[in-house]
Amino acid sequence: MSADQDTPSPPTPGTVRPGGRTARTRTAVRDAVLSGLVEHGYPGLTVEYVAERSGVHKTTLYRRWGGVEGMLADALDLAGEDAWTPPDTGSLDGDLRALAREILETFTDPATAAAPAAFIAAAFHSDRAAQALRAFYDERFRRCAPLVARAADRGEVPAGTDPGALARAVGAPLFLRLFVTREPVDAAVADQAAAAALAAARAGVYADPRTA
Known part of the structure; x- marks a missing residue:
């Protein structure tokens, strides 16, 4: 064997x-x-x-x-076996801003940034690492379901809004700056990413047409 x-x-x-x-x-x-x-x-x-x-x-x-x-x-x-849960501030706007700032802190705080950044870099060298990284973030997106469900109950987004699509929309501009263009990233950039994702979600961009 x-x-x-x-x-x-x-x-x-x-x-x-x-x-x-x-x-x-x-x-x-x-x-x-x-x-x-x-x-x-x-x-x-x-x-x-x-x-x-x-x-x-x-x-x-x-x-x-x-x-x-x-x-x-x-x-x-x-x-991925941790107890992380998405923010619950009482509004989708607050939740998405908190989520964006959490991403920012994870990858810019000297005390926490090195390991997650190294994992992402490793995924470019190893297919198995890439699969594991994908599974890690798929689980994170799954845990964002209650965040979106609360927002739908409050009438902030259409029913059937995809939690993964919304979470990706929050993180994508930050990851682009952090790992592709290497541009500076700060709280204002994080808030901007959250606001853009919020506007798109409210417009129904991330809603599943089968449940809308």
Whole structure:
């Protein structure tokens, strides 16, 4: 049996695995992967580095994760098992502004920016990392459903508005500036992205025609 075949399937993002030694090992490997990505980037991340940093033997790493790509994908899966929920400020305008500013803080605060930015960079080098990153954000978009449902109940957007489409509209201008054009991003830019997404949502741009 190959290492890949022996690697357990990752959980659906948003689920929590049991604790114990397995959970501690998984967390140690995740932390080592994050450190390696920040220090060396994906091209410089090696099983040897993760083994030394995590204290987990290389044989175990290969058996359970199959290599660097498997460890990276599982680190993203583990990140998706958190308890994040979208903002609830009492209005869609407030929620979208808070969401945009949260994205801004995540990728500009020196204390938090390095790891998520490194994950995104890794997704350009690894198909498996890209799939895991997509699953991570799909879960984030799914969790935005209550935000949109509340807004629809208040009459702020049409029924059937797609939560994922709306969340993408908030984040897209920020990610463009952060990772493509490398332009400065501040609170005013975040508020502008939220306002544009709000105007489009109110106009029904993101509503499913089958439910409108």
